Amino acid sequence: MNKTETLDTHLGIAAVERDTGLPKDTLRVWERRYGFPQPSRDAHGERLYPREQVDKLRLIRRLLDQGKRPSKIVTASTDELTRMLGEERNDITNAAPGAAQEALLPLLRGHNSPEVRAVLQQILLKQGLQRFVADTVAPLNVAVGDAWLRGEIDVPGEHLYTEQIHNLLRSAIGARTGPLGHPRILLTTFPNEQHSLGLLMVEAMLTPEGAHCVSLGTQTPLADICNTAAAGSFDIVALSFSAAFPARQAVDSLNELRRLLPPRIAVWAGGAAMRGQERKLPDVRVLASLDQTVEALAEWRRAHA
Structure with a gap:
């Protein structure tokens, strides 16, 4: 395969990440766990992804955004993914x-x-x-x-x-000019979660309610979250998980975070990867929708009145 042919028919992993929105680490994990994608290698050992695999990854990303689990769709055929997406589109059109x-x-x-x-x-x-x-x-x-x-x-x-x-x-x-009150809420994501819009949307829901929100941005190591939450006298640590984040990893990390934090600091988690995980997170408040963030805030205030 010459260089021109490679550029025309294959993409490197960085280009696939930009094109699909799927992190490089996620692509590597799926390759090991599910056998897809199946990139070839260039002369330097770097991954090269055929166009048809990139097209399939785009389908997978849309289904992830709509709440599908990676284990249910990564190994599906392109025709199956297209059919599932068509079914989801009917719901999206109505919503x-x-x-x-x-x-x-x-x-x-x-x-x-x-x-x-x-x-x-x-x-x-x-x-x-x-x-x-x-x-x-x-x-x-x-x-x-x-x-x-x-x-x-x-x-x-x-x-x-x-x-x-x-x-x-x-x-x-x-632009909100009201006084900053309680609770103090620390917003962030775990490492390998690069999507920040979910955090911003949660902050936009809670700030008008008078909560004092502080965002660390994305990809904060667990130890740094614990140290910041304790040193900053935060009342709640809230984390966001996109559909591309492995649910099992999210559950394990959240339970570990809960174990390390003082009992007085609540842990909230939301996003597509959290759907159906409530039973595995008995000491974490799982938020199924944006409106539930406001409900959870009201409950916290009642409990700490």
């Missing part, structure tokens, strides 16, 4: 905010950043921060990703959407 989706997709295709921000800003002003996050951003995340999968928008278009949502939420959170 997605149609007007916002119709307004945004043409702008994302044209990479029109100012108008994308203007449309989102207008919806935010109408709905308020919490309803904007729960009722518009959450379903839009899925709808925009699905449009990317169908080829209706490209990777830069999807990244443009994500960046605008990040900027808008950070600005709205920063």
Whole structure:
């Protein structure tokens, strides 16, 4: 295989990560655990992924975003994945905010950043921060990703959407001028979890309620989480897990975190990887939806009145 042929028909692991949104470590774990993907190697021993495998990985990522478990889909055929995605799309179409989706997709295709921000800003002003996050951003995340999968928008278009949502939420959170109260909540993710939007959405739900949220960003080692939570007199540690994060690893790490933290510090966990894991996390508050973050906050305050 010559160099030109390789560039045309195969992608390196960094390019696959950018194209699919699946972390490199996840791709390597799946290769060992499930036998897929099956990359070839170049002259330097670096992984090279055929285009058809990358296409399948894109399907897998969309199904992960919709709550499917890796063990159920990674070994499925492309036809099976396409069928499952078609079934999920029917639910997404009913749930997605149609007007916002119709307004945004043409702008994302044209990479029109100012108008994308203007449309989102207008919806935010109408709905308020919490309803904007729960009722518009959450379903839009899925709808925009699905449009990317169908080829209706490209990777830069999807990244443009994500960046605008990040900027808008950070600005709205920063504009809150009310006093910072209790509880003090530490927001972060474990190592290998690179998705930060979930943390930002949780912060946007809790800040208007007067909670004092501090974000460490993503990929914080467990020991650093424990040290920061104790030294900073935090009341709650909240972690986010995308569907791409291995559920078993999340459960084991959360139980270890719970064991290491003082009993007075609560542990909350949410995100797609947490679905159905409540029984395995008896001492962790598992949040099944964004609205449940507000309910959990109210319960904590009642218990600590």
